[in-house]
Amino acid sequence: MNSYWILIGSISCATxxxxxxxxxxxxxxxxxxxxxxxxxxxxxxxxxxxxALIINGLLAKxxxxxxxxxxxxxFIIGIVLFSFSLYALAITNIKILGVITPxxxxxxxxxxxxxxxxxxxx
Numbered sequence: 181m182n183s184y185w186i187l188i189g190s191i192s193c194a195t196x197x198x199x200x201x202x203x204x205x206x207x208x209x210x211x212x213x214x215x216x217x218x219x220x221x222x223x224x225x226x227x228x229x230x231x232a233l234i235i236n237g238l239l240a241k242x243x244x245x246x247x248x249x250x251x252x253x254x255f256i257i258g259i260v261l262f263s264f265s266l267y268a269l270a271i272t273n274i275k276i277l278g279v280i281t282p283x284x285x286x287x288x289x290x291x292x293x294x295x296x297x298x299x300x301x302x
Contacts, residue, residue: 181240181249182237182240182241182244183237183241184237184252185233185234185236185237185240185248185252186233186234186237186238187237188233188252188256189230189231189232189233189234189235189236189237190230190234192226192229192230192233192256192259193227193230193231193234195226195230196223196226196227196230199223199226199267200223200227203216203219203220203223203267203270207219207271210271211270211271215269215270215271215273216270218266218269218270219266219267219270219271221266222262222263222264222265222266222267222270223263225259225262225263225266225288226259226262226263229255229258229259229263229288229291230259232251232255232291232292233252233255233256236248236251236252236255236291236295237252239295239298239299243298243299243302245302246298246299246302247298248294248295248298250291250294251291251292251294251295251298252291254287254288254290254291254294255287255288255291257284257287258284258285258286258287258288258291259284260284261280261281261283261284261287262281262283262284262285262287262288263284265277265278265280265281265284266278266281269281
């Protein structure tokens with residue numbers, strides 16, 4: 181499972197670059213300044229937490245007696261809820277999508293706290 185998080189994180193990083201390039205080039209005439217800011221925030225947090233998945237895998241390899249699966253799943257759920265709700269909001273301007281975003285943020289926070297607790301209790 182350790183290598184799984186590194187694999188998923190790497191694929192997520194590649195996806196983030198593709199989505200970011202699509203936003204910068206494919207949507208440049210569609211997104212206004214406000215929507216572009218939202219899209220860029222989604223890409224930023226997507227990238228940060230894709231790297232977090234890779235770190236999660238490296239921690240799992242380094243601390244084989246600890247389980248980092250919960251934090252990995254929280255980061256994935258966070259990316260989907262936070263970043264993808266913001267991507268959709270930026271493109272569609274459907275404001276209700278913004279209600280989903282904080283749930284993803286909570287998942288990000290819980291993922292980082294789970295790592296901290298695992299390391300602290302080691």
